[in-house]
Amino acid sequence: MPQDMPPSGGYEPVQYRRNLPVRGFRPAYYLLGVAGVMVYGFYKFGQGTREQNELAREKMWSRIHLIPLLQAEEDRDQVRRWYSQQALEKELLGAETKAYNSDRFVRPTYAVTPSHVTK
DSSP: OOOOOOOTTTOOOOSSSSOOOOOSHHHHHHHHHHHHHHHHHHHHHHHHHHHHHHHHHHHHHHHHHHHHHHHHHHEEEEEEHHHHHHHHHHHSSSSOOSSSOOOOOOOOOOOOOOOOOOO
């Protein structure tokens, strides 16, 4: 039996590559797009940080300017309480009693004391 031989001129080349069409953009375009989005994001982040710092500064200065008003309100409340306490003392005892040698008003200090003393 005769042996099969290749055709004259040889076989066709074997196609092992896939000829797929290129889809999408080049990778460099994607890289540029991502970099652009990141630059815009960092810019907006910086603007937001500046805005937050400005709001914090404004809040701090508004509180600083309110301190005298709040202190005056606290002083008025202390004087009102002192006069009320003096009136109550006069009503209960019948006369004004002095615990100190001076009439000068001294702001009371409220100290936190422990409920029990350990020895």
